Amino acid sequence: METAKRTSPHPGQSPRPRLVIQTIDGAPKPYNAAAIEDLADVVYTTPDGLGTALPDADALLLWTRFAGVLQRAWPAAHRLQWVHVAAAGVDSVLFDGLRDAPVSVTNAHGVYDAPIAEFVLGAVLAHDKQLHVSKGFQRVGEWRRRELTRTAGQRVLIVGTGGIGRATARLLSAVGLEVRGAGRTERDDDPDFGTVVPSSELAEHAGWADHLVLIAPLTPDTRGVVDARVLAAMKPSAHLINVGRGALVDEPALVQALQTDQIAAASLDVFATEPLPEEHPFWRMDSVHVSAHMCGDVTGWQDAVADQFLENLHRFVEGRELRNPVDKERGYAQKVPVPAS
Amino acid sequence: METAKRTSPHPGQSPRPRLVIQTIDGAPKPYNAAAIEDLADVVYTTPDGLGTALPDADALLLWTRFAGVLQRAWPAAHRLQWVHVAAAGVDSVLFDGLRDAPVSVTNAHGVYDAPIAEFVLGAVLAHDKQLHVSKGFQRVGEWRRRELTRTAGQRVLIVGTGGIGRATARLLSAVGLEVRGAGRTERDDDPDFGTVVPSSELAEHAGWADHLVLIAPLTPDTRGVVDARVLAAMKPSAHLINVGRGALVDEPALVQALQTDQIAAASLDVFATEPLPEEHPFWRMDSVHVSAHMCGDVTGWQDAVADQFLENLHRFVEGRELRNPVDKERGYAQKVPVPAS
Numbered sequence: 001m002e003t004a005k006r007t008s009p010h011p012g013q014s015p016r017p018r019l020v021i022q023t024i025d026g027a028p029k030p031y032n033a034a035a036i037e038d039l040a041d042v043v044y045t046t047p048d049g050l051g052t053a054l055p056d057a058d059a060l061l062l063w064t065r066f067a068g069v070l071q072r073a074w075p076a077a078h079r080l081q082w083v084h085v086a087a088a089g090v091d092s093v094l095f096d097g098l099r100d101a102p103v104s105v106t107n108a109h110g111v112y113d114a115p116i117a118e119f120v121l122g123a124v125l126a127h128d129k130q131l132h133v134s135k136g137f138q139r140v141g142e143w144r145r146r147e148l149t150r151t152a153g154q155r156v157l158i159v160g161t162g163g164i165g166r167a168t169a170r171l172l173s174a175v176g177l178e179v180r181g182a183g184r185t186e187r188d189d190d191p192d193f194g195t196v197v198p199s200s201e202l203a204e205h206a207g208w209a210d211h212l213v214l215i216a217p218l219t220p221d222t223r224g225v226v227d228a229r230v231l232a233a234m235k236p237s238a239h240l241i242n243v244g245r246g247a248l249v250d251e252p253a254l255v256q257a258l259q260t261d262q263i264a265a266a267s268l269d270v271f272a273t274e275p276l277p278e279e280h281p282f283w284r285m286d287s288v289h290v291s292a293h294m295c296g297d298v299t300g301w302q303d304a305v306a307d308q309f310l311e312n313l314h315r316f317v318e319g320r321e322l323r324n325p326v327d328k329e330r331g332y333a334q335k336v337p338v339p340a341s
Numbered sequence: 342m343e344t345a346k347r348t349s350p351h352p353g354q355s356p357r358p359r360l361v362i363q364t365i366d367g368a369p370k371p372y373n374a375a376a377i378e379d380l381a382d383v384v385y386t387t388p389d390g391l392g393t394a395l396p397d398a399d400a401l402l403l404w405t406r407f408a409g410v411l412q413r414a415w416p417a418a419h420r421l422q423w424v425h426v427a428a429a430g431v432d433s434v435l436f437d438g439l440r441d442a443p444v445s446v447t448n449a450h451g452v453y454d455a456p457i458a459e460f461v462l463g464a465v466l467a468h469d470k471q472l473h474v475s476k477g478f479q480r481v482g483e484w485r486r487r488e489l490t491r492t493a494g495q496r497v498l499i500v501g502t503g504g505i506g507r508a509t510a511r512l513l514s515a516v517g518l519e520v521r522g523a524g525r526t527e528r529d530d531d532p533d534f535g536t537v538v539p540s541s542e543l544a545e546h547a548g549w550a551d552h553l554v555l556i557a558p559l560t561p562d563t564r565g566v567v568d569a570r571v572l573a574a575m576k577p578s579a580h581l582i583n584v585g586r587g588a589l590v591d592e593p594a595l596v597q598a599l600q601t602d603q604i605a606a607a608s609l610d611v612f613a614t615e616p617l618p619e620e621h622p623f624w625r626m627d628s629v630h631v632s633a634h635m636c637g638d639v640t641g642w643q644d645a646v647a648d649q650f651l652e653n654l655h656r657f658v659e660g661r662e663l664r665n666p667v668d669k670e671r672g673y674a675q676k677v678p679v680p681a682s
Contacts, residue, residue: 114491114493115489115491118466118469118470118491118492118493118516119466119470121462121466121516122463122466122467122469122470122472122492123472125459125462125463125466125467126463126466126467128459128463129459129463129636130632131463131464131467131472131473131630131632132476134630134631134632134633135473135476135630137631137633138624138629138630141619141624141625143615143616143617143633144633145633145634145635145638146633146635146638147635147638147639147640147642148456148460148635148636148638148639148640149640150455150456150459150639150641151463152459171516174515174516175459175462175512175516274484275484276484278482283479283482284482288479289472289475289476289479290475290478290479291471291472291475292475292478292484292485292486292487293486294486294487294488294489295489297486297487297488297489298488298489298490298491299488299489299490299491300491301488
């Protein structure tokens, strides 16, 4: 590691920094590339070219979520001061070398809050209104009238009390659901959740919920937070929604819980291995609704990320404090502002 | 017709009326049957037995929606003063004999408002978040990441400004959608819709909407309100949601509009013929989401209807004005209260 060559932990030393932008899936430059290039000397590169481009870089914009890309190129990052990750979850980007180095990490905090909240509400209503069940009857041409569930008054336990969890809590509350949170710190006066139970004791609280929503960052504390014990504590009618990270769930335990009717259904946007391997049973289970890690990707999301990055680049050039800093030890945004609700 | 034998158009003449309750699909009595039987002499009957039971009835509770049941039994209804229909739409119950007779008709106004509003929101989100598209990819084991639509800011035009339409407008507004109504009377200061456009000019306004929602009662004015012209005016990305009555839509024109990509998708809970005939193309269209006329049926709906009926039975016995009277000429509830919003 070459941390000694980083002359200062404080950004903004250079009036014209050298910036490396990892391009996304062969897509064109950010829509505001001209404004970015006004402030910095920019090199665009694919993940493969990162090792070559990194030695001269002061700052790096990582558009994709390929785990290990930065870690493999890390020995070449002699003067890097700042990494901006164009995602909410930074678990795949953090590694010991980056954690220990005087390099600031920022993320796309906020960009995905409202889109993911909407996705969760969609999953809640699809379950309560049996939209997937109706589609199954449609496929076999069967007219089968059933009784649906009134969504207002249903109980939702949201694991993860960061920005996305809060946006979700507010949206679900607006539709009349009863919401609680699960987080590190127990409390009963949270402005968005009211009651927050300790996620370390999830098994004792999971039985309360009709919908259990996972939006927590993946950290050593949250890995496997939904295990066989939690699943056994859930209602047989309950619905699990995972929009956080696949490894929050013990997937084999979830398969078993669904197959033995311990819980009713799961809507999963994230998986321990992505893309979801073709032999995985989730693909073929009627009670599992698979989507391809896309719940926060709404049309225009790249532009929102690019706007946010440009704002931080101005701050970097001017030597001001960067927005949306990541706590590299905890593995998620340092401060979550609590909006007035 | 034996209207002369109805001694008075005013209910409440008899201290102990004779009441016929049409039982639903062989289900047991209403949960509050004891309270009902305290107030009236009750005969329970299947639709087939209605002709036999009706001659002595002062009042009738119709639980089901079999069109024509009452009409066929009508010649026997010598002393009937009141019909309560346990549904929001009364189109299948109204016929000339009933319309012309001094018989009050009331309906289940309000019971379905919030449940149907939730169903519509579920259909909106399922479309914007591509839940059915994801299910299609899941079925073939394909991991395909796409961009979704941000629902807040999408435009919804709701055809039908009665109680259900208003509840839907309020719920969709709470989630951030931009809502307008289409009704008989044009206005721009409606408390729930803001702008209400004339439904007689729907073709001129349909192009504004991302989601076009049909919740109007079926009347001569609304029959076929969504025809080929309206469909041609809609956005290619638009989504039609019908939770009103099937005959509000020209179904062959809708099939063609979907097959030629004039519009993107349709979520249909109601059909011109129900159950939807097995040869109907809707069953086999990926862009059509079929459910079995159940969008308002949430667990406990029969109890809510029974509560509402008992309240009106008290009023009937006491000679007071009945709640939720139907305007038999217009074919829907006479007065729609506008709640504070």
